[in-house]
Amino acid sequence: MSLRAHLAWLLLLSLPVLADPPPDYPFVGHDAGMAQAREAGKPILLYFGRYGCAWCDHVNRKTFSDPGLKQRLSDNYALIYVDAEGGKRIRLPSGERLTEGELGARLGAFATPLFVFMTPEGKVVAKIPGFKTVADFQDYDRYVRGGHYRKQTLLEFLGSKP
C-alpha cells in the first residue's frame, strides 16, 4: 500500500462514525436523558439521527462544531440522541415501552435530523427538522429557556424577533 493510500486510510479511520451524535457532546440514550432532565430540572434537546444520514453529518460538522453552541447546549440541556431506525427499547414518561424507531413514528421523524425540544417532564415544545445553523439554535435556546413556548409557537416567536 502506498504512503498516500496509508494516509487516506488513517484519515478515514479518524472520521467520526457517521450520523452518530456530534463528538464531545454529552448526548446520552433516551431513558438516561429523561432521568437526567427530571433530576436536574433541565429542558431536553432530543436529536433524532439516522444511520448514514447526510444532513446529520452536515449539521454535526457545520453547526455542532461551534464551541459556543457546544457550551450552551451542554450546560443547559439534557441531550438525548435517538436512532430514528433503531430497535433499542425505551420507556416513555407514561410508562409505555417502545423501540427508538417507533418513537420516531410517533413524533413524525420522517426527515432527519429532527430536533425535538421538551420540558424537563418530557412535554414536546418544538419539533424542528433539517439542517440548522448556530444562529438558529441560539434562537431555539432563547425560545425554550426563556419560556416563550408557554405563550407563542416557535414560528410566532421567530416572526416577532426584532
Place this chain on the structure above:
Amino acid sequence: MRARLCLVLAVFSAAAATAAPIDVAPAGTFHHLDASGRQSLALAGGQVALVWEDSHGGAPRCYLGLKAGAETAFREYPLGRGECFDPAVAALDGERFLLAWEDETGINAALAGPAGPGGSINLGAGAHASVAAHPTLGAHIAWNAPAGRWQRVWRASLRVLGTQPRAATPQAADAAPPSDDQGFPALAAGEHGVRLLWEDRRHGHTVIYASASADGQVWSAPMRVSGNPTGRAPGNLGRGTGAMRPAVASFGGGFAAAWLDKRDFLSGYDVYAALSEGAGFAKDGKAQDNFADAIAQWHVAVAGNRRGELVIAWDDDRDGTSDIWLTRLTAAGYSENFTLPETSGPAHQSDPAIALDEAGNLHLAWIERAPGSDSSGPTRLRYTVWPLPKS
C-alpha cells in the same frame, strides 16, 4: 380524496362490507402490534390467531388471542415471563400455530392449538423474532442477538414434537462475520421455499438483505433486496438513505417483500416492494400511489394466499389523521391506494397486521385511538374481515 376512494372501491366492484370490528382486548393500555415482519395475525384451518403486547397488567406483557372464524370474540392467553415484547405468529398445520416472543428469559417459541398455547422453548438472548412454517419445508424461527460489537440475525429450524417445538442449532443468516448491525428479521414459507429478510447496516446505512432456501435446509448467501442507493452525498456527507422494517409473504407461486424506504428523503419513508424472481427478488419499486408521495408511511405489512392474491397495508395521514391504507397487486401492477370505512376517518388508526385466507377474505387487525387524543392516549386493539372484491 374521498371521491377518489369511492372511485377505487367502484373499480373493485360491488365491494362487500367489512364485518363489524371486534375489540380484541380491554381498551386503554398501550396496545402494540409490533412483531418483526408485522407477523401479528395468522390463519390456520378456520382458526384466527392474533398476538399483541399491552400493559393492562401494569407492565408490558404478550398475549395470544384465538377464535374460530365465526366467533365474535377472541379467547385471551398470556405468553412469556415478566416484561414481554414483539410476539409473532405463523400458521403451522391443521388448526395449529407457531409462536415466538421476547421476554426476560430471551427468545421463546411455542405451538398453539384451538385450546391455547403449549409449553415453550428458550433460544437464548435476543430480540425481534419471526416465524414461518410449511407442511413439507418445516418450521423456522429467526431473531437478532448480540454477537460481539454487533447485532446479528440468526435462524433455526424447529422440529415439532407433540405440543412443543425443538430447535436445531442456530445458524447465522450470513455466515461471514458481521461488519455492522443486522436486525428485524422477517420469515415466510411457501410452495417454492423459505425466505428470510432483514435490515442490514454493512454499507453504513440501513438496507434490506435476504437469504433463500428451496428445501428449508440449505440457504443461499445473502443478497441485497432494497435499491436505496449507497453512496455519499455531495460534500462527502452520509453514506446512503434508509430502508427499514421488512415484511415478506408467500403468494401464488412466489414471495412478496415490502418495507419502508427513504430514498426520496424529503417526504419520509415510502412503501417499496419486490416480488420474487427465482431464488432472489426482482428490482424493487413503489407500492404506494402518487397521492402518498408527499406523506410519510409507517408500519408496512404484506399478506398473500395460494391463489395468488396479494395485499400490502400501512398507515399514513394523507387525509389529515392516520388511516390504514391498502393496495392490491393486479395484472396492471399495484392498485391505487384505498382504505376501508372501519379503518379510516377522524380516529387515529395505525399499525396494521394482515392475513389473507384461501377464500379471498382479508383479515385485518389494527390499533386505534380516539379523535383528538395524543400519542399517549388510550388505545383499542381492533379486528375485522373484508372480502376482497374481484379485481
